[in-house]
Amino acid sequence: xxxxxxxxxxxxxxxxxxxxxxxxxxxxxxxxxxxxxxxxxxxxxxxxxxxxxxxxxxxxxxxxxxxxxxxxxxxxxxxxxxxxxxxxxxxxxxxxxxxxxxxxxxxxxxxxxxxxxxxxxxxxxxxxxxxxxxxxxxxxxxxxxxxxxxxxxxxxxxxxxxxxxxxxxxxxxxxxxxxxxxxxxxxxxxxxxxxxxxxxxxxxxxxxxxxxxxxxxxxxxxxxxxxxxxxxxxxxxxxxxxxxxxxxxxxxxxxxxxxxxxxxxxxxxxxxxxxxxxx
Numbered sequence: 155x156x157x158x159x160x161x162x163x164x165x166x167x168x169x170x171x172x173x174x175x176x177x178x179x180x181x182x183x184x185x186x187x188x189x190x191x192x193x194x195x196x197x198x199x200x201x202x203x204x205x206x207x208x209x210x211x212x213x214x215x216x217x218x219x220x221x222x223x224x225x226x227x228x229x230x231x232x233x234x235x236x237x238x239x240x241x242x243x244x245x246x247x248x249x250x251x252x253x254x255x256x257x258x259x260x261x262x263x264x265x266x267x268x269x270x271x272x273x274x275x276x277x278x279x280x281x282x283x284x285x286x287x288x289x290x291x292x293x294x295x296x297x298x299x300x301x302x303x304x305x306x307x308x309x310x311x312x313x314x315x316x317x318x319x320x321x322x323x324x325x326x327x328x329x330x331x332x333x334x335x336x337x338x339x340x341x342x343x344x345x346x347x348x349x350x351x352x353x354x355x356x357x358x359x360x361x362x363x364x365x366x367x368x369x370x371x372x373x374x375x376x377x378x379x380x381x382x383x384x385x386x387x388x389x390x391x392x393x394x395x396x397x398x399x400x401x402x403x404x405x406x407x408x409x410x411x412x413x414x415x416x417x418x419x420x421x422x423x424x425x426x427x428x429x430x431x432x433x
Contacts, residue, residue: 175430176393180419181212181235181402184219184227189411199226204412206230209419214238214402217258217267224262235400236305236335236361237264242272243289244282252293259302266303266360268335269293273313286315291329298331303360307335308351310343310373318344319351326358334358338383339365339375339404349387356395364388364422365404375405377414379421389425 182205191201212235213227239255241248259267271286290306297304306316306325316322318341326332336359341351352359366381368374379385389401403418405411 176426178422178426179212179233179235179398179400180210180422181214181233181400182210182415183402183404183406184213184215184223185406186403186408186411186415189408190415193409193411198223199230201412202226202230202232205415206232208416209423210403210415212400212402214268216240217255228262234262234264235402237262237267238270239267240270240272241289241293243286244272244274246285248289248293252296256297256300256302260300264302266305266333267297268305268307268361270309271306271315273311274315276313283315287325287328290325290332294329294332303333304331305333305335305360307337307363308340308344310337310340312344319346319354322355326355332358333360335361335363337363337365337404338385338388339363339367339381342367342383343371343373345370348383349391352388352391356391359392359397359399361399362388362392362397362401363404364401364418373407375407377405377408377417377421378403379424380417385421386425386428389422390429393429 187198187201187205190205191198194201211233213232214236215224216238237259241251241255255267269290271290274282294304308318308322309316311317316325322334334355336352336355338348341348364378364385366376366378366383368376368381401422403415403422405414405418408414
C-alpha cells in the first residue's frame with residue numbers, strides 16, 4: 155500500500171513539473187507608442203523598439219494609423235492583437251466605413267476589431283438605440299462570415315450604448331455574433347464590480363483591456379496594478395477558465411507613458427509568475 159502511495163505521489167510531482175508554464179500575451183496601443191515618442195523626444199521607431207524591449211509582443215491600432223508606422227510595427231515583429239474602428243451608428247448607415255474597416259483588417263491580417271459605436275443623445279432615444287443595435291448586429295454577422303471577431307467594450311461614457319452591464323446585455327441579446335473586449339477600468343468607472351462583470355460576461359470575452367483607476371468615476375488611468383482594479387484576480391480568473399487571448403495594457407493620458415508601460419508589464423508578468431509557481 156505504501157509503495158502504491160509513493161508511486162502515486164511521484165506521478166503527481168512529475169506531472170506538475172512537466173506542466174508547461176502559462177505564457178502571457180501582452181499588447182500595447184500604438185497611441186501609447188506615439189505618446190512615448192512625443193514625451194521622450196524620439197522617433198516612433200525608437201519608441202516602438204523600447205516598448206518591444208520591455209516585453210510587449212502585440213499591438214492594438216486604430217484603422218486610421220499611418221501606414222508607414224504600421225510597417226515599422228510589423229518590421230519590429232509586433233503581433234496584431236486588435237484593430238479599433240470608430241463607427242458611429244447613431245448617424246445611420248455606415249456601409250462605407252464598414253468596408254474601409256474590413257479592408258484594413260484583411261490587408262494587415264488582424265483577427266478582430268473593436269467597434270466604438272458613437273454616443274446617444276443626452277435624453278436618449280429607443281428608436282435611435284435600435285438603429286445602433288441593428289447596425290452592430292449586421293456588421294458582427296458580416297465579420298463572422300469572413301472569419302473576423304467583431305467586439306464591443308464597456309465604454310466609459312453614460313451616453314454610450316455599451317456603458318454598463320445592462321446596456322451590454324441588451325447589445326449582446328441583439329447581436330449574437332458580437333464578442334466582448336473586457337475593459338477592467340471602465341467597469342470600475344461606471345460603478346460596477348469588475349469581478350462580477352467578468353463572471354457575467356466570461357463566455358463573451360475575446361480580448362481584454364487592462365486599465366486601472368485611481369478612484370471611482372475618475373478618468374485617470376495609472377500604471378496597471380497600481381490602482382483599484384484587482385489585477386491578480388482578473389487575470390487569474392480569465393486564465394483559470396481557459397482565456398488564451400491578449401491583455402492590452404491601457405493608460406491614455408499618462409504624463410509618464412514609458413515609465414507606466416514598464417511598470418504595467420512588470421506587474422502583469424508578476425501575476426503570471428505567481429500562477430506558474432503556484433504562489
